Amino acid sequence: MTPRGPLTPLAEMTIVDVWRELAARVSLARAVGPITSWKALRDDLASAHVRVTRRRDVADAIWTEAAAEVGASLTTLAPGFFEIRKDEKATRVIRERVMLNDAVSIEIAEDKRLSRRLIAESGIPVPDWCDFDARDARRGYEFLARQKPPFVVKPATASGGKGITTNVRLPSELRRAVITAARWDSQLMLEQQAEGDVYRLLVLDGEVVDLVRRLRPRLTGDGESTISELLLAENRRRLADPSSFVGLPLDLDCLLTLKAQGLGLRSVPSRGVTFMVRTVTNHNGEMENETVDDSISEELQADAASAAEILGLRLAALDIVTQDHQLGLQESGGVVLEVNPVPALYHHYRVVDRSRATKVAVPILRSLLE
Ligand SMILES: Nc1ncnc2c1ncn2[C@@H]1O[C@H](COP(=O)(O)OP(=O)(O)O)[C@@H](O)[C@H]1O
Ligand SMILES: [Mg+2]
Structure with a gap:
């Protein structure tokens, strides 16, 4: 495998990617100025550089633990590629990718327009x-x-x-x-x-095996630093923390989320004042994810199971937004944003209280070895 350098993410881009990236960066630089924009690019590259190895290490830990739990043996075929065996049964996983969904269903689910249409036609609420x-x-x-x-x-x-x-x-x-x-x-x-909290719901063979509430990323003022300084400091902290995979991008989502709160990158929030720095939750931190272990309604379970079934998926992770996870989506006014056919399992482990995390790889592995 070729060694990864700090510029590897750039080297992996096609000419068209580079051109489009440039257009997006120029558009951002116009809004925030060249220096902040350069610092954001530097953070993005540094974060992309460490993400690959950190995610691989986490997958390694998740499968090692799950294999021990079900009494199976694990062999590493290559970094991030594992074979797991129990008696006569064997399965292979690549990082967090498993052999439960077929390639056609995966491609259909990954096309957000097509999967959105199929879900909407079946009567499940979507935006x-x-x-x-x-x-x-x-x-x-x-x-x-x-x-x-x-x-x-x-x-x-x-x-x-x-x-x-x-x-x-x-x-x-x-x-x-x-x-x-x-x-x-x-x-x-x-x-x-959509209004409400974002949740990640993991469905395995028609059953919801875990529900995680994902809060929008927040920062807290110190009375001296600008928001842009707070954000860059948080990214340095995440870079130094091996359990962190994502930085906080300084992008249009960040600018418009701040604008919606009457803030900008140059605002100086008072000490102890917390504000939202993005609305897209994918870049939140471990402290902002919480395992929901109270019961969810039968209606929500049924919504989730039928979204997975319509897309032909045995394993599916739904992103939903709802104001009340104890109600079905019709009743709460909630929506399904998307159905992930190759779920990142670490979301279920990287939660504020790790002792309450659902070890979702265990039932998945049991299904794989049945
Ligand atoms: N319609 C929406 N309403 C509210 N938040 C949204 C909406 N669409 C996306 N988001 C936010 O952006 C995140 C990513 O969107 P999503 O559709 O799940 O795409 P991705 O495949 O990139 O995760 C969601 O988890 C949510 O935080
Ligand atoms: Mg998503």
């Missing part, structure tokens, strides 16, 4: 949305004029919160959000921003 091509955003502007803000713009096929901007209200913000999202895909979605 109102429209899709359009980044090169012709007319449908997007029409949707914006017709519906009540705020909105979210996202690439049709990306993951990990990449290219997503929330709190879009104005046509000028839509234009910038389109440039940001087009870095990842020319096919985009514009949708109504």
